[in-house]
Amino acid sequence: MSRAIIAFGANLGDREATIAAAIRELAETEGVDLLQVSPVYESAAIKDAGVDHEAPGYLNGVVAVETALEPHDLLDRLLAIEAVHGRVRTEHWGDRTLDLDLIDVDGCRIDDDRLVLPHPRAWQRAFVLAPWLDVDPDAVIAGRGPVARLRAEASDEVTRR
Numbered sequence: 543m544s545r546a547i548i549a550f551g552a553n554l555g556d557r558e559a560t561i562a563a564a565i566r567e568l569a570e571t572e573g574v575d576l577l578q579v580s581p582v583y584e585s586a587a588i589k590d591a592g593v594d595h596e597a598p599g600y601l602n603g604v605v606a607v608e609t610a611l612e613p614h615d616l617l618d619r620l621l622a623i624e625a626v627h628g629r630v631r632t633e634h635w636g637d638r639t640l641d642l643d644l645i646d647v648d649g650c651r652i653d654d655d656r657l658v659l660p661h662p663r664a665w666q667r668a669f670v671l672a673p674w675l676d677v678d679p680d681a682v683i684a685g686r687g688p689v690a691r692l693r694a695e696a697s698d699e700v701t702r703r
């Protein structure tokens with residue numbers, strides 16, 4: 543069994559309803575047990591050019607799960623749940639009904655065509671680090687350091703709902 547951190551984000555549609563449904567679908571997945579759900583944070587959309595105040599704002603958070611699935615199988619499940627909720631990939635870092643990212647699986651390191659772990663950008667995103675800290679104040683990102691320090695250093699702004 544592994545412990546995994548999954549980040550969720552949504553900035554289109556009924557964000558709360560989509561996130562609640564996605565968490566329920568994750569919890570109903572065979573081989574996945576929901577351990578914790580973080581508080582939800584609001585933040586402005588980060589795009590390639592920086593913060594985009596014109597784009598709809600995001601709701602973000604994380605869940606901690608215990609899972610018997612291999613990381614790639616868990617990723618496939620996350621992508622399937624995104625698809626159910628109408629996630630369409632157009633522009634890079636574009637607006638989306640639902641984003642589910644695999645952030646960490648027991649500190650293991652993977653770097654292949656489909657999956658990079660720990661998630662390569664989580665270390666600099668307060669919208670991931672703040673809720674992660676809520677569910678695990680002692681969390682560490684392999685190769686980056688304690689989530690508490692990284693969260694203090696992150697420059698994006700998040701507000702707890």
Ligand SMILES: Nc1ncnc2c1ncn2[C@@H]1O[C@H](COP(=O)(O)OP(=O)(O)OP(=O)(O)O)[C@@H](O)[C@H]1O
Binds near residue numbers: 617641645657658
């Ligand atoms: N740790 C990971 N979690 C989720 N997807 C990953 C991960 N590592 C690699 N990927 C790959 O990234 C692909 C594209 O992901 P996606 O479109 O959700 O990126 P994004 O959410 O727009 O950007 P970001 O990865 O910066 O959050 C996925 O199809 C998946 O194969």
Ligand SMILES: Nc1nc2c(c(=O)[nH]1)N=C(CO)CN2
Binds near residue numbers: 552585586588602635
């Ligand atoms: N505030 C916020 N901005 C983002 C987010 C996100 O989840 N929250 N996700 C992105 C790509 O995954 C790009 N920008």
